[in-house]
Amino acid sequence: MPLVVAAIPFGLVVGLAITESGIGSFIGWTGAPIIFAGAAHLTLVTLLGTGTAVVAAVSAALVINARHMMYSAALAPTFQKQPRWFRWLGPYALLDQMFAIVILRKDDDPDDFRTYYLAAAATFFTFWNIIVALGLLIGPVVPATWQLGFAIPVMFVGIVVMSIDRYPKVVAAIVGAAASYLFAGLPNRAGLLVGALVGIIAGVLADQRSET
């Protein structure tokens, strides 16, 4: 439950970003059930709103979600003991918060694990879709001078800081930001992807160095 509460500002900001992007409320909202991932959804609608080429916006959103492969790998042994339908349905709801709670139960009895997972997933699914819709309603009501849209980058900075648990991640974040700035003049905002890639490489190199 605390994790659902923590998702509230995120969902509201996603809804807000949709109203600001001008891509249409309903189409923007469909991302809540279809993508079901806050950071990627937020990135997609924000970039589409700034006139980024669609391919670049989609790529950026997908690159952000590449971290979910890590969750998939970590839970693969647990899911081996599950029925086929659940192996297909389960990953759909593998959000950051889901991973954080289900990884603690990965060695539970398979039936218990499945029940727990489905209950948590249903909770997140329900709340998430409602919260994003609430954000859509709030967006147009708030005066434009408040510039609530600035909550988007603020939130991203917070997520980066909260994800840092060892020094190579600091390197990845700082180098990623610096490279993104250096290449910011590239057409279609491709500098974002170049920056991300350079940042990841820098993180991996720093990681190897810190091990030896």
Place this chain on the structure above:
Amino acid sequence: MTAFLAVLAVGVGTFLSRSIFILALADRTIPPRVIRALEFVGPAVLSALVVALMVDDSGAVAVGAPEAAALAAGGLAGWKWRNLIYVVAAGMTVFWVMRVWF
């Protein structure tokens, strides 16, 4: 329509990245180096994204002191409290207060 296709594409891609190892590679081992590299995706992409949002199309910085101070405040709040609600509250408060002066 294009926007909806973009949403669909990201939806499919997200499902693939969440399911790839659970569905396809369940009985293979994944090189630990790959897993470790994935850890850096989040910090690198999101910080690159923040910078991308703060510049205009020509690559020049398009924001001033209130924005910079707000991002710093959000970062500090995240570091101290590890809670997104505090991050947004701190960042936006600083942003609004600073804008009165600048």
